[in-house]
Amino acid sequence: YNTKELWNNDLKHNMHPFTDFSSFKKEGSLIMAESEGAYVFDTDGRKYLDGIAGLWCVNIGYGNEEMGQAMLDQTRRIPYYSSFGHLTTPPAVELSAKLASLAPKSLSHVFYGTGGSMSNDTAVRMVHFYFNRIGKPNKKQIITRTDGYHGSTYLSMTLTGVEYDHIGFDLAPDLVHRVSAPNVYRRPAGMTVPEYCDFLVNEVEQKILSIGPENVAMFVAEPIAGAGGVLVPPEGYHQRVAAVCKKYGVFILSDEVVTAFGRLGEMFSSEKIFGFTPDIITCAKGLTSGYIPLSANMISDEIYDVISVPQAEGASFTHGFTYSGHPVSCAVGLKNIEIMERIDLCGHVREVGKYFENQLIEKLSDLPLVGDVRGSHFMMCIESVANKETKELLDPNIAIGNRIADKCQAVGLLVRPLAHKNILSPPLTLTVAEVDFIVSTLHKAILDVQDDLVK
Numbered sequence: 001y002n003t004k005e006l007w008n009n010d011l012k013h014n015m016h017p018f019t020d021f022s023s024f025k026k027e028g029s030l031i032m033a034e035s036e037g038a039y040v041f042d043t044d045g046r047k048y049l050d051g052i053a054g055l056w057c058v059n060i061g062y063g064n065e066e067m068g069q070a071m072l073d074q075t076r077r078i079p080y081y082s083s084f085g086h087l088t089t090p091p092a093v094e095l096s097a098k099l100a101s102l103a104p105k106s107l108s109h110v111f112y113g114t115g116g117s118m119s120n121d122t123a124v125r126m127v128h129f130y131f132n133r134i135g136k137p138n139k140k141q142i143i144t145r146t147d148g149y150h151g152s153t154y155l156s157m158t159l160t161g162v163e164y165d166h167i168g169f170d171l172a173p174d175l176v177h178r179v180s181a182p183n184v185y186r187r188p189a190g191m192t193v194p195e196y197c198d199f200l201v202n203e204v205e206q207k208i209l210s211i212g213p214e215n216v217a218m219f220v221a222e223p224i225a226g227a228g229g230v231l232v233p234p235e236g237y238h239q240r241v242a243a244v245c246k247k248y249g250v251f252i253l254s255d256e257v258v259t260a261f262g263r264l265g266e267m268f269s270s271e272k273i274f275g276f277t278p279d280i281i282t283c284a285k286g287l288t289s290g291y292i293p294l295s296a297n298m299i300s301d302e303i304y305d306v307i308s309v310p311q312a313e314g315a316s317f318t319h320g321f322t323y324s325g326h327p328v329s330c331a332v333g334l335k336n337i338e339i340m341e342r343i344d345l346c347g348h349v350r351e352v353g354k355y356f357e358n359q360l361i362e363k364l365s366d367l368p369l370v371g372d373v374r375g376s377h378f379m380m381c382i383e384s385v386a387n388k389e390t391k392e393l394l395d396p397n398i399a400i401g402n403r404i405a406d407k408c409q410a411v412g413l414l415v416r417p418l419a420h421k422n423i424l425s426p427p428l429t430l431t432v433a434e435v436d437f438i439v440s441t442l443h444k445a446i447l448d449v450q451d452d453l454v455k
């Protein structure tokens with residue numbers, strides 16, 4: 001590869017998502033050209049252990065030939081066909097049946113898109129259509145959480161609670177309302193964790209009552225908020241919020257775009273790990289391990305039975321995309337799940353992912369710069385602070401997350417910086433030796449950054 005030429009064209013023509021373009025103008029971007037297992041290689045052949053799995057998505061690891069073969073085979077059979085009306089293809093049907101067998105029992109219907117944002121938009125349209133259909137056209141308001149991330153289309157950005165993502169945009173305040181995300185580390189001083197859970201659950205109930213239950217359609221949350229900083233809720237939180245929602249006839253959308261397909265050790269986490277049954281689950285990323293775009297909405301029978309049937313006053317659910325149920329994407333999704341099951345990837349995560357979680361907590365928590373190490377299995381976050389006692393943050397200009405990520409990158413490890421946090425979401429195939437490399441590299445990087453700050 002001619003890296004310099006790629007850098008030139010990249011700067012001139014290639015607009016990266018979520019990017020401050022001034023930040024890499026001098027050196028050029030990091031252009032990934034090859035991959036194998038848990039590793040990626042840049043255009044100059046430098047090797048990195050990918051502690052991010054692309055973007056929380058390459059769950060089975062890179063370079064899996066079977067995935068490529070599944071793509072090729074399906075492309076030869078039929079590369080595209082629509083799923084509109086009475087049309088569809090075998091992989092779309094087969095994957096739907098497979099997903100229905102893995103999801104909570106009551107969620108047996110699947111609607112496809114090509115990304116998480118699209119699937120969350122779809123979920124809102126579904127419940128709006130549902131409430132129109134049953135004669136409750138005012139029941140449209142949506143409650144989401146402050147640090148939730150749900151995507152980048154106009155609607156999913158509005159669902160998103162991460163305020164940074166709203167800068168420069170208008171929201172739809174008549175539609176979306178916020179409650180606090182569970183941030184156990186930064187809970188109000190003097191509150192125990194059980195008291196904090198009471199506070200959060202009560203806040204959801206009060207929010208529903210203040211909007212009026214007759215106006216509230218859905219509560220939207222990730223089982224563990226990812227991009228908001230890997231916020232693990234207090235014990236019982238989701239079950240209790242689900243009980244409140246049920247009491248007022250409010251649907252629950254569980255955004256499992258990150259947490260599904262093994263990251264926490266189960267194919268879907270809502271029911272099996274957090275003990276609640278949502279009305280809709282959205283998933284994407286790990287569904288195909290990122291090898292090809294695909295998202296799915298798992299929909300309850302209750303919603304499906306109303307929205308799927310044409311009624312006298314109008315059509316059935318008029319929503320969909322050219323690539324809904326794309327046969328090549330669905331064939332890759334099927335192959336991905338087949339591989340995951342064959343190698344018992346979820347079992348591996350329950351073992352090695354738990355080791356990863358424990359090692360990060362054990363080896364990094366006592367470092368002076370580290371305020372909190374949190375997360376579950378292969379979904380982890382390190383939050384840096386200026387003062388461990390007061391939890392005071394460092395000056396944002398120090399860009400602590402970037403400094404730690406840069407030190408790691410220099411010795412062949414990619415971790416994701418997010419302001420004063422660093423996110424870890426590696427491929428789920430990681431070995432114990434690779435876990436040890438990540439933990440020791442981070443340990444040294446954080447100490448080196450600390451030394452630099454003292455200088």
Ligand code: PLP
Pocket residue numbers: 114115116117118120149150151152222226227255256257258284285
């Ligand atoms: N929901 C969650 C929880 C996510 O983490 C993301 C992306 O990171 C999305 C939705 C949006 O997915 P996409 O970028 O595929 O549209």
